[in-house]
Amino acid sequence: MIVIGIDPHKSTHTATAVDPATNTDLGSIRIDATITGYKTLTAWAKAWPTRKWAIENAEGLGHHLAQWLLVLGELVLDVPTTSTARIRQLSRGSRRKNDRIDAAAAACVAALQGDARPVDPEGPTDILALLDERRTNLSGSRTRLVNQLHALLRQLLAGGAPTSLTAAAATALLRGYRARSEVDRVRVGLCRNLVADIHRLDGQLAENEKQMTRALDEHGTRLREVDGIGPVTAACLIGRTGRVSRFPTAAAYANYNGSAPVQVASADADRHRLSRYGDRQLNSALYTVAMVQIRMPASAGRTYYDKKIAEGKSPRAATRSLKRHLSDHVWRIMLADEKRSYRQHEKESERAA
Structure with a gap:
């Protein structure tokens, strides 16, 4: 399968076709970022019937083209800009940069390095x-x-x-x-x-x-069944998380939202401080849920908080522990929701076929 790398810009896009077996540049084209340009691009790509598209920053400047290709039934991958920069520097041995090199680097990353992820239709x-x-x-x-x-x-x-x-x-x-x-x-x-x-x-x-x-x-999410999560908080958690399966573990998600505590010093494994990293709005939403549950005597969060207090933790440390516990719980719920959505989509596709 041929890989077509895309280096998107605001007004133009550059595409380069690469044979992943030999890493050979098979051709390149530059188009205007218009519907007419998109049609020119797909007509040019018909030279390779089996193909997939690797778009650098498909959630940014390449978003419109990526969604347009998905509607046509194409396989589209999102390649991080950090990966293309690393591949470009290693393969060229310098910091030279142009659109064709970027597009080829995106294709190489997707085909050879596995640093790309599939792009899903908007929903x-x-x-x-x-x-x-x-x-x-x-x-x-x-x-x-x-x-x-x-x-x-x-x-x-x-x-x-x-x-x-x-x-x-x-x-x-x-x-x-x-x-x-x-x-x-x-x-x-x-x-x-x-x-x-x-x-x-x-x-x-x-x-x-x-x-x-x-x-x-x-969406059909079960997040609103959790004490302290209403429509606004659920929308924040889902909307700012996006595709939750991109986080392989609950720990990765906790690091992303800043609820994973940071050790004060590597020599003292028992002392931790509040993390200042991660998405602060996600972190704020989790903190709000934690505080609501602490004030609810019958909630599972209050039980967990009291357990940490009984273990000798300070109220602030117990709150941080609860926030991390809620992060893991939210990650599991959203992951189950996503898997259920995919199963329903597959069943609908089978019925349509």
Whole structure:
């Protein structure tokens, strides 16, 4: 099977065909990153009926082309940029770089080194990732608006507004206020504009949560059966994890989300500190679940926490242990969900055939 390596850029893509048996460069083509260019590429690739595509950074600049090829029924692999850089430097003996060398390196990595992974069609996991990113942006915007509203109300009212400020509470405060100067009237007008913006964002956040719930129902995950995991947290865990089978072990996933503790010193195996590495939003989600379970007397997490306290661990160390325990549990659930999804997809494919 011939391997066609792709070096993607924003406006152009370069493809190089490589024979994996001899590592021979069979030809190369550069196309524009357009549908017309994609059609030119597939017509050129028909010279090799048995082929697979190795796209460098298929989750980044090569994402659109990778998904387009998957729709056509092609076998597409994702090659990390670190692997192509390593192969290019070892094979050339220098740091020379051009698109054709990059594309050939991607093909060689996929065919010979095994550093590539199959690219899957987009599905519910990608929907959850998009909704989670949208919620993060909406929450950040709402926080900035609430801070601005607090600052204005502090200038209008003695003592300002309560910390937990909502659109309804701000409206009630403004209803009883009488401006005594032109400057205060401008402040009141700005406050009302901010209240309207916050009210609009609250509606968008509520709709976002409904969309997450529908996507989770379609996904069929069992994460929401875990105490402390609701639609928003489940969407964050699934969306930010992506294809969970890319983590071969629970320890690899714990390292990715930063819940794996780090030894203080190699000579002292019993002392650990909090890891500052990994995806911090995933880490924050796991911490939230851990704190919710600790506050639930009947939860499995509280039982685990009490067990660690009885072993002599400090409350902070016991919380870190629970967070790591939850990471392993979440990894197993998501892995089982993914395997079940693949089995269902295979059955549907067999019925269609």
